[in-house]
Amino acid sequence: MSEPSTTSPPPPTTKSWADQADEETNQTSTSAADETSSLNVNELTIDEENKSLSKSLDDPDDSNITAVTAGDTPYTSATTFEELSLSPELLKGLYVEMKFEKPSKIQAKSLPMILNPPHRDLIAQAHNGSGKTTCFNLGMLSRVDPNLQAPQALCICPTRELAIQNIEVLRKMGKYTGISSECAVPMDRRDSIPVMKRAPIMAQVVIGTPGTMKNLITYKKLGVTKLKILVFDEADQMLAEDGFRDDSLRIIKEIEKFNSSCQVLLFSATFNETVKNFATRVVGKKEHNELFVKKEELSLDAVKQYKVLVPDELVKIDVIKNYIFELGENVGQTIIFVRTRNSAKMLHKALVDLGYEVTSIQGALDHVDRDKIVKEFKDGLTQVLISTDVLARGFDQQQVNLVINYDLPLKYAAEYTHGHEQEPDYEVYLHRVGRAGRFGRKGAVFNLICGERDEKTLSKIEKHFGTYIKEVKDRSVEDYKVALKEAGLLF
Ligand code: AMP
Numbered sequence: 001m002s003e004p005s006t007t008s009p010p011p012p013t014t015k016s017w018a019d020q021a022d023e024e025t026n027q028t029s030t031s032a033a034d035e036t037s038s039l040n041v042n043e044l045t046i047d048e049e050n051k052s053l054s055k056s057l058d059d060p061d062d063s064n065i066t067a068v069t070a071g072d073t074p075y076t077s078a079t080t081f082e083e084l085s086l087s088p089e090l091l092k093g094l095y096v097e098m099k100f101e102k103p104s105k106i107q108a109k110s111l112p113m114i115l116n117p118p119h120r121d122l123i124a125q126a127h128n129g130s131g132k133t134t135c136f137n138l139g140m141l142s143r144v145d146p147n148l149q150a151p152q153a154l155c156i157c158p159t160r161e162l163a164i165q166n167i168e169v170l171r172k173m174g175k176y177t178g179i180s181s182e183c184a185v186p187m188d189r190r191d192s193i194p195v196m197k198r199a200p201i202m203a204q205v206v207i208g209t210p211g212t213m214k215n216l217i218t219y220k221k222l223g224v225t226k227l228k229i230l231v232f233d234e235a236d237q238m239l240a241e242d243g244f245r246d247d248s249l250r251i252i253k254e255i256e257k258f259n260s261s262c263q264v265l266l267f268s269a270t271f272n273e274t275v276k277n278f279a280t281r282v283v284g285k286k287e288h289n290e291l292f293v294k295k296e297e298l299s300l301d302a303v304k305q306y307k308v309l310v311p312d313e314l315v316k317i318d319v320i321k322n323y324i325f326e327l328g329e330n331v332g333q334t335i336i337f338v339r340t341r342n343s344a345k346m347l348h349k350a351l352v353d354l355g356y357e358v359t360s361i362q363g364a365l366d367h368v369d370r371d372k373i374v375k376e377f378k379d380g381l382t383q384v385l386i387s388t389d390v391l392a393r394g395f396d397q398q399q400v401n402l403v404i405n406y407d408l409p410l411k412y413a414a415e416y417t418h419g420h421e422q423e424p425d426y427e428v429y430l431h432r433v434g435r436a437g438r439f440g441r442k443g444a445v446f447n448l449i450c451g452e453r454d455e456k457t458l459s460k461i462e463k464h465f466g467t468y469i470k471e472v473k474d475r476s477v478e479d480y481k482v483a484l485k486e487a488g489l490l491f
Helices: 022-029 088-097 105-115 132-143 160-173 210-218 235-239 245-258 273-283 313-327 341-353 367-378 426-433 452-465 477-486
Strands: 066-068 121-125 153-156 181-184 205-208 229-233 263-268 288-292 303-310 333-337 358-361 384-387 400-405 443-450
Touching: 088 132, 088 160, 105 121, 105 132, 105 288, 121 273, 132 153, 132 160, 132 229, 132 263, 153 210, 153 245, 160 181, 160 205, 160 367, 181 210, 205 210, 210 245, 229 235, 229 245, 235 245, 235 263, 235 273, 245 273, 263 273, 273 288, 303 313, 303 477, 313 333, 313 341, 313 400, 313 443, 313 477, 341 358, 341 384, 358 367, 400 426, 426 452, 443 452, 443 477
Parallel strands: 121 263, 121 288, 153 205, 153 229, 181 205, 229 263, 303 443, 333 384, 333 400, 358 384, 400 443
Antiparallel strands: 066 288
């Protein structure tokens, strides 16, 4: 399969992540750089009652994971959680709170590498929704000494939504361990305490976003001498030049100054070749382990992908309303991805004007509103969420069965292409698809394609992943029905 073309336009000076990077850039590029605070995540706790875990889930097939292990340490996959020598408190958390029965494939493979001495660094790729959060959360919870009240595990995530989600899972899983945790993400200015004035962090696990974490470490509010494990979630984005590479490297350097034995885990569903090479160099000084999946095997079979060719933008709204919503009404929750904040606003207004209850999230909203919108969606109070790529990665909501790509994800904003062909953002596409079909559930993705440029972009995506995206005729009720049936969402 072809890699993204090397003739693509030069990377923009601003981050190519259309939207989600904004809270970090705000954090570091304004005079608020020295303001930080940690979040009371308990106030955001999700109502788990309506999240029933189906017993008939298929573990997503990660069987083609290639393992490259260093040295002569033999690692055997774990078929049960007991085999991992976890504490009784953690086992109770997994069974009683998480309601997990056995490790998923990526957990079975990666956990022995993470938990067993010599605690080598790990670069791990796992399918979207296949259980990677548990890999690193269990890694952090297992490696912390509960009797030492100091930061021992850090996890850095690209967005505050992901940091909040990860800490919620960690707290649930670690409920019986007594291990303390803190969420370090940007706060709205009115709620934030200048970093100089805040107390040092005592929590044993800290999960947060790169700008905030970097400030805390720089101002010596987050001590790194006792750190045993450092995790980068969505590691490709954290190490990409147009992502958070500078902050991530600063954090790694700062930790290395005081602590040479900290285990580094890099987890993501996507690693393009450039980032993969760079990641290998980041952990390359020490012997490390790797787990990789071929990119052709990354598009989950559980999620069916379709394209709808529309003559103009207005028809996109008609397709969403009269066909996808009409037929997919009872199939579960839907996320509609848009490229820009303006599209988010426009589509939100159009759908509300038509009488739909939708919410929309984009980086320009203040944090309180973003948290509220995510919580309402996770609690099942809203069925349809319009989102920029702020939620493209990692967002885990098992009830999401439908993803609509109102716009296709592109690498560079139009103003940076200088007349060149638009280059799809393959990684973001895959992450968007991965919001449906969590942990082997059923799902469908509808790509709304308007004009020749969109068609070219989608065919590049098909070629890249070696997949064929079937067409659904824009006004054919029968076609939509067949598509939803094929995806296992209509009977
Ligand atoms: P993740 O890829 O970590 O976001 O996980 C995707 C979904 O799979 C989450 O909703 C998890 O709760 C669920 N999950 C993860 N590991 C397991 C497991 N071993 N058994 C059942 N469900 C799991």
